[in-house]
Amino acid sequence: MEPKLMTSLSGEPITNTDLWEKFRREELLELLTHYAYGRCPDNIPVNLSFETVEEKEVGGTDYKRIAINCDGYVFPIRLFLPKTEEPAPCVLYFMHYLQESESDIDNEPNCLFIPIADLCAKGVAVAVLYYTDIYPDHRNLRTYDIGLFAHYGPTPDKRKPSDWAAVSAWAWAASRVADYLVTDPRIDANNLAVAGHSRGGKAALWAGANDTRFSLIISNSSGCMGAAMLRGKTGEHIDFISTHTDWLCQKQWTYADNEEMFPVDQHMLLALIAPRLLYVQSSALDDWADPASERRACVLASEAYELYGKKGVVLPEDVQPDTPYHEGCIGYHMSVGEHKIRACDWEMFLQFWKKHTEGNV
Ligand code: GCU
Numbered sequence: 001m002e003p004k005l006m007t008s009l010s011g012e013p014i015t016n017t018d019l020w021e022k023f024r025r026e027e028l029l030e031l032l033t034h035y036a037y038g039r040c041p042d043n044i045p046v047n048l049s050f051e052t053v054e055e056k057e058v059g060g061t062d063y064k065r066i067a068i069n070c071d072g073y074v075f076p077i078r079l080f081l082p083k084t085e086e087p088a089p090c091v092l093y094f095m096h097y098l099q100e101s102e103s104d105i106d107n108e109p110n111c112l113f114i115p116i117a118d119l120c121a122k123g124v125a126v127a128v129l130y131y132t133d134i135y136p137d138h139r140n141l142r143t144y145d146i147g148l149f150a151h152y153g154p155t156p157d158k159r160k161p162s163d164w165a166a167v168s169a170w171a172w173a174a175s176r177v178a179d180y181l182v183t184d185p186r187i188d189a190n191n192l193a194v195a196g197h198s199r200g201g202k203a204a205l206w207a208g209a210n211d212t213r214f215s216l217i218i219s220n221s222s223g224c225m226g227a228a229m230l231r232g233k234t235g236e237h238i239d240f241i242s243t244h245t246d247w248l249c250q251k252q253w254t255y256a257d258n259e260e261m262f263p264v265d266q267h268m269l270l271a272l273i274a275p276r277l278l279y280v281q282s283s284a285l286d287d288w289a290d291p292a293s294e295r296r297a298c299v300l301a302s303e304a305y306e307l308y309g310k311k312g313v314v315l316p317e318d319v320q321p322d323t324p325y326h327e328g329c330i331g332y333h334m335s336v337g338e339h340k341i342r343a344c345d346w347e348m349f350l351q352f353w354k355k356h357t358e359g360n361v
Contacts, residue, residue, distance in 0.1 A: 002231045002265040005303050017307050028268045029209065035264055036225065037206050038164035038249030040172050041152050046071050050180045059109040059117035062186075068176055073151040075133040077177050080109055081186050082120040089191035089353070089361045090125040091218070092177055094170060094200030097132050113197065115343040122350060124361070125187055127177055131200065134173040137166045142246040148173065161251040167199070167225075168249075171207035178213050191215060191361055193353065197341040198289075199247060202226040209272035216277040218349050220341040223289025225252075227280045229266050229297045230259060235288035238262065267300035270330070274304035274312070277356050279331040279349055284321045286339040295319065298330050305329050326352045 006014040006024070009031075014024045033039050047069075053076070054065040061080040068075055082088050095105075099113050105128060109116035116126045131137075135147035143156045148169045154160075164172070174194055182189040193216035196204035201222025208217030219227045224236035225248060242253035255262045270278060280298050282291030295315060302312020311328030319325070322344075325332045331352035335345060353361045 002229060002267065002300065003263060005267055005271055005300060014307075020304065020307050025272060028264075028272060031264050032206075032209070032269055032272075033168075034162050034251060035255075035262065036248055036252050036269075037168045037171070038251075039162050040164045040168060041154065044070070044152050044172070045176065045179075048176065048179055050183070058107060059120075061109060061117055061120040063106070063109075065106075066180060068180055070176055071151070073148060075173065076130075077180070078105060078128045079184075080116050080120050080126045080128075082123050082125060084123055087186055087188040088123055088125040089193070089357075090127055090181055090187045091119070091193040091195055091216075091349075092127045092129060092174055092181070092214075094174070094194075094196035094203050095128050095130040095132075096197055096200050097136070097138055099197075100130060100132065110343075112343065113341045115346055118343070119346065119350070124350065127181060129170075129173060129177055131166075131170045131173070131203065135166050135169045137199070137246055140244065140246055144246070159250070161254070162249050165249045166245070166247040167203050167206050170200075170203035171210060174203065174207035175211045175213075178211060182213065188360075189213070191353075191357065193218060193349075195220065195349070197221060198223070198226075198339065199245075202247065205269055205273075208276070208278075209269055212276065214276070216279065216353055217273050218279045218281070220281045220345060221283050221286055221289050221339050222280075223286070223294070225266070226289070226294075227266060227270060227282075227297055228290050228293035229300070230262065230293075231265055232296070233293040234290045235286075236290075265297075267297045270297050270301035271304035274301070275308040275310055275329060277329055277331070277353070279352055280313075281332070281341070281345055281348070282334045283339050284334050284336055289339060291319075291334050295332065298332055302328070302330060324348050324351060326355055329356065331356075 195218035201219040298313035305312035313330035314327040
């Protein structure tokens with residue numbers, strides 16, 4: 001049985017938004033930080049500056065490459081702006097390392113996994129963050145001695161079980177991108193979305209849980225430690241993710257053999273986004289991520305939206321593939337086929353965003 005969303009650790013029922021916002025939300029954020037995603041060092045952020053290092057026109061968009069400098073740790077973002085007069089809503093996308101090698105967005109911004117130029121043509125700006133610029137995880141070192149970890153520490157010998165890991169570093173970087181985006185007059189700071197596929201989806205959810213400037217969070221096939229409940233799930237579990245990746249904090253690794261004792265579950269993560277917009281996409285053949293467990297997390301997280309008098313996810317008994325379920329503040333669809341993000345998924349995300357912002361997007 002999953003831990004209860006609306007009962008505090010001391011057993012108090014959470015019955016209104018005041019208790020939720022002032023107490024339970026903070027408690028959940030702390031639990032997820034401590035047991036799952038890890039804590040960023042307290043010495044950051046300190047000095048932040050931005051420099052536009054390249055500007056050009058590509059694929060009908062205005063392209064800027066911006067260097068984000070965090071105390072001397074510099075990483076780029078690519079920003080694609082629509083040619084509109086009004087400030088544009090903007091989606092920040094975590095580039096997955098497998099997508100890096102199959103794309104050349106600097107020159108061809110429409111790719112199979114994100115139709116950047118088409119989104120811009122519809123009035124949406126796109127910022128792309130290559131998470132490998134923050135921490136390249138595919139060596140699975142778990143020593144955290146490269147990338148942002150080498151810059152801010154702690155050093156591997158001083159690490160504590162709840163210190164930050166890859167997902168929290170990526171999410172932290174997304175917030176630094178948001179720091180830039182809110183300063184750009186061509187961006188509508190009230191309509192910032194953060195999106196990612198698979199491990200990028202896990203990072204998008206954690207970024208959105210922490211940083212309320214993101215008003216829409218899009219998780220595409222994020223699965224284990226993303227949008228899927230651990231309890232009752234098929235496919236990946238803590239035992240795999242904690243031994244094969246360096247994404248979660250060391251505290252989480254200790255639950256590999258006793259997952260049922262893990263003090264949190266993923267409906268808690270999704271609930272931290274309430275009452276903002278959340279979109280969860282699953283892929284029908286993706287048993288590793290487990291669509292049914294993603295839907296269950298959405299249903300359980302809906303309780304947080306209900307406190308605000310809003311609907312969370314609205315799903316029929318029999319969910320059909322490639323069908324949008326956009327009625328509530330948690331949008332959902334299950335794509336036909338395997339673990340992927342495709343141009344048609346973006347059409348659904350955009351439809352949902354427009355519907356719930358009454359024409360502001
Ligand atoms: C692996 C991993 C998943 C992850 C995926 C990805 O399959 O087990 O948790 O979502 O990689 O990010 O590509």
